[in-house]
Each structure stands twice: as structure tokens, then as C-alpha cells.
Amino acid sequence: MSLQIQSLEAYKEAYQKSVENPSLFWDEIANQFLWRKKWTKTLEYDWTVPETKWFLGGQMNITENALDRHLETRGDQVALICEPNSPEEETKYITYKELHSKVCAFANVLKRNGAKKGDRICIYMPMILELSVAILACARIGAIHSVVFAGFSSTALAARINDATCSILLTADGGFRGDKITPLKDIADEALKNAPSIKKSIICQRTYQNITWNPSIDVWWHEELEKVDDNCPAETMDSEDMLFILYTSGSTGKPKGMVHTCGGYMIYATYSFQNVFQYKEGDIYWCSADIGWITGHSYILYGPLISGATSILFEGVPSYPDYGRFWQICEKHKVNQFYTAPTAIRALAKHPTSFIDKYDLSSLKVLGTVGEPINEEAWHWYDDNIGKNKCPIVDTWFQTENGGIMITSLAGITESKPTYATLPLPGIQPVLMDVNSNEIEKVEAEGILAIKYPWPSIARTIYGDHERYKNVYFSAYENYYFPGDGALRDERGNYRITGRVDDVVIVSGHNLGTAPIENAINEHEKIVESAVVGFPHDLKGFALYAFVIPYDGVEVNDELAKEVREVVANTIGPIAKPDKIQFVKGLPKTRSGKIMRRILRKIASNEIDSLGDVSTLLNPEVVKNIIENKL
Numbered sequence: 001m002s003l004q005i006q007s008l009e010a011y012k013e014a015y016q017k018s019v020e021n022p023s024l025f026w027d028e029i030a031n032q033f034l035w036r037k038k039w040t041k042t043l044e045y046d047w048t049v050p051e052t053k054w055f056l057g058g059q060m061n062i063t064e065n066a067l068d069r070h071l072e073t074r075g076d077q078v079a080l081i082c083e084p085n086s087p088e089e090e091t092k093y094i095t096y097k098e099l100h101s102k103v104c105a106f107a108n109v110l111k112r113n114g115a116k117k118g119d120r121i122c123i124y125m126p127m128i129l130e131l132s133v134a135i136l137a138c139a140r141i142g143a144i145h146s147v148v149f150a151g152f153s154s155t156a157l158a159a160r161i162n163d164a165t166c167s168i169l170l171t172a173d174g175g176f177r178g179d180k181i182t183p184l185k186d187i188a189d190e191a192l193k194n195a196p197s198i199k200k201s202i203i204c205q206r207t208y209q210n211i212t213w214n215p216s217i218d219v220w221w222h223e224e225l226e227k228v229d230d231n232c233p234a235e236t237m238d239s240e241d242m243l244f245i246l247y248t249s250g251s252t253g254k255p256k257g258m259v260h261t262c263g264g265y266m267i268y269a270t271y272s273f274q275n276v277f278q279y280k281e282g283d284i285y286w287c288s289a290d291i292g293w294i295t296g297h298s299y300i301l302y303g304p305l306i307s308g309a310t311s312i313l314f315e316g317v318p319s320y321p322d323y324g325r326f327w328q329i330c331e332k333h334k335v336n337q338f339y340t341a342p343t344a345i346r347a348l349a350k351h352p353t354s355f356i357d358k359y360d361l362s363s364l365k366v367l368g369t370v371g372e373p374i375n376e377e378a379w380h381w382y383d384d385n386i387g388k389n390k391c392p393i394v395d396t397w398f399q400t401e402n403g404g405i406m407i408t409s410l411a412g413i414t415e416s417k418p419t420y421a422t423l424p425l426p427g428i429q430p431v432l433m434d435v436n437s438n439e440i441e442k443v444e445a446e447g448i449l450a451i452k453y454p455w456p457s458i459a460r461t462i463y464g465d466h467e468r469y470k471n472v473y474f475s476a477y478e479n480y481y482f483p484g485d486g487a488l489r490d491e492r493g494n495y496r497i498t499g500r501v502d503d504v505v506i507v508s509g510h511n512l513g514t515a516p517i518e519n520a521i522n523e524h525e526k527i528v529e530s531a532v533v534g535f536p537h538d539l540k541g542f543a544l545y546a547f548v549i550p551y552d553g554v555e556v557n558d559e560l561a562k563e564v565r566e567v568v569a570n571t572i573g574p575i576a577k578p579d580k581i582q583f584v585k586g587l588p589k590t591r592s593g594k595i596m597r598r599i600l601r602k603i604a605s606n607e608i609d610s611l612g613d614v615s616t617l618l619n620p621e622v623v624k625n626i627i628e629n630k631l
């Protein structure tokens with residue numbers, strides 16, 4: 001299968017074709033995949049409902065494309081290189097044949113434990129081989145995987161299990177992350193006290209620490225494997241059957257369970273992978289993202305495996321045992337494409353280049369970034385020190401909701417430009433909207449990003465809440481998808497994403513909704529209300545600033561600030577702890593009672609001179625007080 005665009009001319013042609021005749025364009029691509037039954041209609045959509053369906057009537061199984069299909073041609077090629085947390089531990093090299101066998105065996109374990117097509121299975125695991133096996137095993141039998149990032153708290157885990165009423169939990173005794181161990185089983189036990197839908201919990205041994213055992217639901221992963229064989233035919237799936245749910249934060253309390261379906265997701269994750277990274281036969285590709293993030297789903301597992309690539313799965317962190325770990329791995333495996341987040345780049349750039357110079361990075365051909373806007377300084381640091389000015393950098397913009405990369409350069413094919421994601425992939429039709437909700441015709445412009453036409457891997461709904469899906473993504477502009485980001489466009493049509501226009505803050509590459517953090521703070525018995533905003537931070541990109549109103553008579557001190565941080569860590573996770581907590585008497589509000597975060601954001605970012613009009617506030621006097629006591 002080759003879906004690759006190999007020249008600028010070919011990109012332009014493909015783009016034009018994708019706009020003029022989208023069905024023909026996608027048919028030709030989809031024809032290169034393995035289908036059990038061909039689709040009868042390429043696309044059906046109505047964004048007033050909103051509804052989008054691709055490859056209607058088609059039947060397939062994504063694991064046959066990712067595994068079975070390769071057995072004859074590349075069965076002995078390494079599919080996954082599993083690099084452990086500690087360089088002292090042995091790397092695992094798993095061939096396509098071995099991965100196929102492991103996935104089939106574990107799929108049988110799932111079946112033995114009651115899993116059926118359509119069931120939701122929650123996966124709360126470290127970045128180890130078994131995590132990939134678990135995901136693919138779900139897909140094999142048509143169960144819907146919902147991966148929860150293994151850094152989340154028990155409350156966050158329980159909320160996600162309950163939202164999707166998952167029946168099985170896959171977890172591990174613990175997980176290694178740098179010099180720390182996350183007690184995953186203990187956290188899961190805590191979550192399960194409030195997650196009654198879980199009937200079985202399958203526990204993988206990783207850290208071999210002591211755990212508490214609940215005989216009514218717990219079973220050992222390795223013991224279950226002894227009871228099955230590795231023969232498991234793939235379930236037949238319709239294109240529009242659900243493949244997975246992945247949660248992303250929203251601006252109101254509850255996380256949104258984005259639903260991705262089998263056919264369109266398979267096509268787009270693979271098409272984008274091959275084109276963006278220009279992966280060539282025999283290359284070693286590494287995406288350092290977590291699988292609990294859409295980037296990991298699409299660009300560690302599905303896209304690379306369906307393409308027959310060799311993909312690295314790294315369990316650890318960039319700083320352990322020292323700040324050279326990423327580069328040591330690049331040298332060790334002769335990595336050709338390396339894909340990471342700006343937050344990691346900024347963290348590494350703080351340390352001496354001697355951590356880099358020790359290693360031979362000459363195998364690198366392509367560098368990538370994803371997750372947030374990359375600032376000019378970090379871009380150049382990456383280009384100079386890692387790419388040695390010879391590797392194109394792909395700055396890839398997309399969202400959990402999109403399934404795959406939407407705006408980016410194609411490595412070595414289209415031009416990169418520092419801080420710009422640049423151009424849309426074929427099939428993606430971005431536009432900029434003005435304040436009156438009209439498309440801006442002028443090429444060089446600034447506005448709100450919107451997408452005008454469906455692409456195959458758009459999330460089909462928010463699990464259990466289609467109304468919210470409609471409100472969040474399709475009500476800002478009629479008949480356009482609204483991603484919630486602002487953007488600039490240069491005279492050549494390159495897009496630069498400037499950031500969220502709603503209340504989500506990206507801290508160290510993690511997309512954190514501020515509302516659930518506020519909800520958590522407000523749960524504290526001494527707190528009335530709070531507002532959380534982001535402010536620019538050298539290392540994290542953005543950090544959190546919490547404005548908190550305590551009850552009258554409550555003594556305000558460091559202890560209280562500590563308690564507030566604790567409550568956030570316990571409810572959401574340590575990543576969401578505010579850097580700054582300012583106790584205030586009131587919060588600026590609109591007349592309808594909404595907190596004006598725009599003003600707080602300016603204060604937190606030291607842009608007090610450009611606060612704008614505060615006269616529409618219900619209580620303009622509080623602003624002065626907040627500014628005077630700013631931290």
C-alpha cells in the first residue's frame with residue numbers, strides 16, 4: 001500500500017482533487033485497504049443534525065489491516081520496539097507475527113471474561129507492550145476501547161468508566177515513570193468503589209509490588225493467558241461501528257467522550273501518517289506521546305501498524321535517568337522520524353546541549369511536534385540541536401475530535417515555516433471566520449478557525465450526549481465544524497494556530513478544561529467559588545492561575561492554598577494543580593452571572609493595560625482589588 005504524495009506538484013493535485021471530487025478521492029485511497037465488503041456510498045452527511053457517515057455499507061476489521069495483512073509480506077519484521085522506563089532493562093522487539101499472536105490470545109482472554117462486540121472496556125495502563133495488545137484485542141472482537149491516561153486520579157478514572165458504563169477494566173499492578181512508581185491498582189481500586197459497572201478487572205504484572213486483591217472481580221493477566229490459544233478470527237465490523245471512545249476536557253464540567261468509528265478512522269489515521277512523516281520502508285519511527293492521547297492512538301499504533309511500519313513505544317520520561325534519554329533512544333534504534341510535543345522540547349532546551357552531543361543523531365530525517373503552538377525559540381532549538389538544520393519539522397495541528405492530523409507540512413514535500421502548522425492535508429478544508437461569522441476571503445488574515453467539509457475521521461458524537469456534540473462543535477457556525485482555536489493565515493495560505501478561544505488550557509501538552517478544576521476547588525468546604533485561567537509559562541507552555549473566594553471568616557494562609565492544590569490533585573490529577581492561587585473577595589462577572597475569564601486571563605498574564613471594557617461587568621470594583629493583590 002502506498003498512499004504517499006511525493007512532490008509539491010502531487011500535493012497540489014491531490015488537494016485540488018480532494019476538494020473537487022471528495023468521493024472519488026477517498027474511494028481511491030480506501031480501495032488500498034483490506035475490506036471484507038466494499039462500501040456502497042462514500043459519504044453521507046448533514047451538519048445541521050449533525051451527522052457524518054463514511055464508507056457506508058463497508059465491512060472490515062482494523063486489526064486485519066494492522067496485523068493479518070502483514071503476516072505474509074512482513075511477518076518477521078519488527079512492528080513494535082518497546083523501550084522500557086529504565087535503560088538498564090531490556091528492550092523488547094515484537095514482530096508482526098508475534099504481535100498478531102499476542103493480540104489474538106488476549107482477545108480470547110477478553111472473550112473468556114465476558115467481553116462482546118459493542119461492550120466498553122476501560123484501559124488504565126502504563127506505556128508497555130500489553131497496553132498496545134489490549135487496545136488491538138478490543139478492536140479484534142469489536143469491543144470499544146476507552147483508554148484513560150495512567151496519570152489520572154481515581155475520581156477521573158471513575159467518572160470515565162461510569163460515563164461509558166464500561167464492563168471490564170484492564171490495568172496493571174503499577175507503572176514506572178522515571179524514578180517514581182504509580183500505584184495503578186490502588187488507584188483503580190479506589191475508583192471501582194464508585195464504578196459499579198465493572199464486572200471484571202484484568203491485572204497485568206509490571207512492577208510486582210504488593211496490591212490488594214478483590215477475588216470477586218480481579219484476575220491476573222498472565223494466568224488468563226494460560227487458559228487460551230492464539231486463534232481468534234476478527235469480528236466483522238461495519239464502517240460506522242464504534243472503534244473507540246477517548247475523553248477530552250470540555251469547558252463545562254464533564255469530560256467529553258469522543259466517539260471514533262472503524263472505517264473512516266482507519267483510512268485517515270493511515271493516510272495522514274504516511275504523508276506527514278513520509279515514512280519509507282525500513283524506517284524506524286518514534287512518537288513519544290502517551291497512548292492515552294489521540295496522538296498515541298493514531299500515530300503510535302493504528303497509523304504506523306496499518307502502514308507496516310516499525311514503531312517505538314516508550315514507557316518512560318524524557319528526564320530519566322537524565323535529560324539525554326530521548327537522544328540515547330534515537331541513537332540506539334537509529335530513529336528516522338521523531339515526533340514529540342513542544343512542552344517536552346522546551347523542557348529539554350533548558351538543559352545543556354552536552355546531553356545531546358553525546359549521541360549520534362545522524363539517522364534522523366524528520367522531526368515533528370504536536371499538542372500546542374510551538375514558539376519560535378523552541379522551534380529553532382529543535383531545528384538546530386536535534387535536526388542539525390537538515391530535518392524538516394512538521395508542526396501538526398489536530399484534536400482528539402479530528403482523529404488525525406489536519407494542518408501540517410508534509411516532511412520534505414511542502415515548506416515548513418517556524419511557528420506555522422502551514423497547510424491542510426488533502427481532504428481538509430479549513431477557513432477563517434470573522435466576528436460576523438462569515439468566511440474571510442482575503443488570504444492574509446486572522447480569525448477563528450473552522451472546517452467546511454467532512455473528513456473521514458471526524459468524531460461522530462460525544463458518547464451519550466449528541467446534543468452537547470452539536471452545541472460544542474456545530475452551533476458556533478451553521479454547517480461548519482468549530483474546533484475552538486484561533487488562527488492566522490499568511491499570504492501563501494499557511495496557517496498559524498494561535499490558541500484556544502474557549503476555556504481550556506494546555507499545560508505541558510495536556511489539554512485541561514478549567515471548569516472541572518474549578519469544580520474540584522469549589523468542593524473544598526472553605527471555598528465559595530473559583531475561576532481558573534492559563535498564563536504563559538516558560539516550561540509548560542501554559543500554567544494555571546486560580547482565583548479563589550474563601551468563605552467569610554476563613555483564615556487565608558499557605559495551608560489553605562496547599563489544601564486547594566491537594567483537592568485538585570485528588571480529583572483530577574497532579575498535572576492540574578494551579579501554580580498560583582490568589583484568594584480574592586469577588587470574581588468579575590457578567591450580568592447573567594458568567595465569570596469573565598477573559599479579564600482574569602489578562603491579569604494573570606500581566607496584561608493589565610489591555611483589560612478592555614470592564615463596564616459591562618456586574619461588579620467592576622472587584623477588578624481593582626484583584627490587580628492590587630496579584631501574585
Ligand code: 6R9
Binds near residue numbers: 498500
Ligand atoms: C492532538 C491534540 C487539541 C488542541 C487544539 C489546539 C492544540 C494541538 C497543535 C495545537 C497549535 C499545534 N494544538 N496541536 N496548537 N499547534 N500543532 O493535541 O489533541 O489533546 O484534543 O488538543 O491542542 O488548541 O485544539 P487534543
